[in-house]
Amino acid sequence: MGVQIDVHGLAKSFGRQNIWQDVSLTLPAGELSVLLGPSGTGKSVFLKCLVGLLRPEHGRIMVDGVDVCRCTEAERYELRKLFGVLFQDGALFGSMTVYDNVAFPLREHTRKTEAEIRRVVADKMELVGLAGAGHKLPAEISGGMRKRAGLARALVLDPEIILCDEPDSGLDPVRTAYLSQLLVDLNAQIDATILIVTHNISVARTVPDNLGMLYRRRLVGFGPREILLTSEEPVVAQFLGGHRHGPIGMSEEKDAVVAAAEGAWPRPLPELVPQLTPSPGLPVRRAIRRRQERVRLMLPTLPAATRRNVAATLDCARPGASR
């Protein structure tokens, strides 16, 4: 099962530029989570902090009992083995074949023989639908295939935590739908904790168990998907509705005069769409039951509308209930 990550009071700046502050959230073990936010709100910086590539000035990131922000280099090296990271552009080495790219972490971090490496690489390439493409160079495959090759590489060390930085960027809606399904299927197969950073509304509405959003240097919210997906908070409703009217402007924060001239921002909330389920033949996601137990305890604390939506998902998941 994946590992839980607890983030408390995190703050990160570059010089005088504060990126975000007071970010606290828990990524529950083995669940799928999505972190949304307009461009430039520091989503990638957050991922890099989680994996220890950037050091926040304040706060704690607890992974497996170790604080990523304060651990020794040796501890950080060990922790990194828990993580598989899919970077925005796939981050493949252009001069290596897809096969060698995927095999790279195994050759670097394990003592496996080439025969063993061949087996693992073939297995992961098959998992992401790239069997047969190993001999090609990254420049010879499509953007979607490069993403999947990056994902295969992120998986070869059997990570317990998978971080995906905008896996959908540069993909058409159909490829994005395939990739969303792939992430859900992967979770069903390996039960890893998965965090996806994106500004893709369709991914946010269909993939995660938990959803959060960064805006104006703060975490607007983070919790069971139904909370944000039914939120009437103007910034959340505008972002998920994908429209111009609302507090978010072209350069993140809208000019107060422009915002006032728009008047109120009442918009119908998009309908809550069902979460993706694993493809036929795959096991039921083990996270579902754990999440139900967790969310059931949260029910009394949720707003009435959210409570109804969450309760409905708990009801339809009861044994014998029709789905």
Ligand SMILES: Nc1ncnc2c1ncn2[C@@H]1O[C@H](COP(=O)(O)OP(=O)(O)OP(=O)(O)O)[C@@H](O)[C@H]1O
């Ligand atoms: N190493 C760095 N040094 C200085 N500033 C940085 C560094 N990395 C990121 N930033 C700044 O931090 C801010 C947030 O960047 P980040 O890439 O995390 O945003 P994002 O939310 O992922 O954006 P997008 O959705 O457009 O990818 C930007 O203003 C960026 O210029």
